[in-house]
Amino acid sequence: MIGEFAFILVLFAIYLSECIFLPAGHSSVFKRSIRGRWRISLPPSPVSSACRVVIEGLLPQLGSVFVAEPAPPLISLSGVCCSLGGPDAEFSKYIDFANAEPFLSKGCTVSSGSEVVCFSGTEQQAQLLSDLLANLKASESTKRDALITADLRRMLDTRRAAQRWRAYKKASGFLSLGSWTMFGTLVALFVILVLLRFQAVAVWPLAVLMLVVIPHTTYVFYRVHLIFFRRKVEDRWKRIVLMFLTPPACIRAGDFIAHELFAGFHSLAVSRVLLDDAGSRDFAARTLREMMYPLDIDDHKYSCAAAEWAKAKWMKVVWEWMEQEFGDPRQLIDAPRKATANCVCYCPRCLTQYLFLRTSCSDCPGIAVKPFC
Numbered sequence: 001m002i003g004e005f006a007f008i009l010v011l012f013a014i015y016l017s018e019c020i021f022l023p024a025g026h027s028s029v030f031k032r033s034i035r036g037r038w039r040i041s042l043p044p045s046p047v048s049s050a051c052r053v054v055i056e057g058l059l060p061q062l063g064s065v066f067v068a069e070p071a072p073p074l075i076s077l078s079g080v081c082c083s084l085g086g087p088d089a090e091f092s093k094y095i096d097f098a099n100a101e102p103f104l105s106k107g108c109t110v111s112s113g114s115e116v117v118c119f120s121g122t123e124q125q126a127q128l129l130s131d132l133l134a135n136l137k138a139s140e141s142t143k144r145d146a147l148i149t150a151d152l153r154r155m156l157d158t159r160r161a162a163q164r165w166r167a168y169k170k171a172s173g174f175l176s177l178g179s180w181t182m183f184g185t186l187v188a189l190f191v192i193l194v195l196l197r198f199q200a201v202a203v204w205p206l207a208v209l210m211l212v213v214i215p216h217t218t219y220v221f222y223r224v225h226l227i228f229f230r231r232k233v234e235d236r237w238k239r240i241v242l243m244f245l246t247p248p249a250c251i252r253a254g255d256f257i258a259h260e261l262f263a264g265f266h267s268l269a270v271s272r273v274l275l276d277d278a279g280s281r282d283f284a285a286r287t288l289r290e291m292m293y294p295l296d297i298d299d300h301k302y303s304c305a306a307a308e309w310a311k312a313k314w315m316k317v318v319w320e321w322m323e324q325e326f327g328d329p330r331q332l333i334d335a336p337r338k339a340t341a342n343c344v345c346y347c348p349r350c351l352t353q354y355l356f357l358r359t360s361c362s363d364c365p366g367i368a369v370k371p372f373c
């Protein structure tokens with residue numbers, strides 16, 4: 001009996017470990033609830049490089065989607081401002097394209113020679129960034145503006161994100177059969193061994209079923225992974241080996257693909273696809289407020305001319321995107337409705353309301369409050 005209990009415990013521990021993820025500190029995470037609704041969980045503010053833990057739902061297909069950092073790195077026509085170390089770093093470093101060493105990505109880190117340029121939210125985003133930087137370095141300075149603008153617009157391409165999501169839903173339908181069969185088999189195994197106190201011999205039909213489900217799921221996983229991540233060969237085989245060695249991993253086969261499905265897209269574009277209209281509008285309004293009223297601690301590090309240019313460029317592209325998605329963006333940052341008749345002012349960044357006149361918001365360092373009209 002002890003042997004069977006240990007076996008069940010090991011299987012359960014393996015499965016639990018498949019549901020826990022440590023995304024890069026800067027990524028935004030979209031999580032799905034049991035009812036199938038998505039919600040966004042942003043990195044703790046102010047953005048830090050501290051580790052985050054995401055625990056996914058234990059049922060199949062309750063995975064999460066990781067997307068890149070809330071703001072893209074500050075890339076200008078002449079070079080890139082390195083964003084390192086979160087709030088502790090006093091100043092940013094600037095790498096000029098003219099004397100930069102080749103740009104490369106390793107895991108989530110983008111670097112130029114021995115200098116780290118940035119830590120990206122996902123591995124694929126880091127790859128895309130290093131490709132863009134290498135491309136900018138190689139091209140003439142007159143062509144760089146168009147390249148940067150095109151890259152920012154690609155991050156916000158809602159139509160392409162929606163297409164990718166539709167393709168994923170179609171393909172993951174085939175994976176869900178394997179995931180749910182494996183889940184059901186493991187639950188049945190648990191019931192037989194623990195509650196009914198049967199001998200291990202009685203579970204052999206379930207063991208046979210598992211031997212059928214594992215190759216089937218890994219085969220479908222291989223085909224689907226190939227469609228979405230053709231170049232990530234090593235990652236594909238690592239997952240397949242994992243599924244053979246630890247069968248509970250098959251339950252999460254579809255979720256493994258969802259994790260980096262939107263790498264390269266900005267969370268604004270992904271929110272239009274995954275959240276409902278009101279949810280994505282709220283998120284867009286919050287993002288716009290945070291861009292228009294940056295915190296002192298984020299702002300003083302990047303105050304060179306190149307950083308200013310990059311921030312203005314990003315603002316312009318986001319503004320255009322919001323106009324296209326929601327109409328006039330100014331209506332997104334309107335004054336909030338008074339919580340009580342006595343409120344006299346509010347913070348334009350976090351929308352906290354105050355009963356007495358004051359100069360700045362207590363939660364947002366350096367942000368001046370605005371009076372209600």
Ligand SMILES: [Zn+2]
Nearest residue numbers: 347350361364
């Ligand atoms: Zn505030």
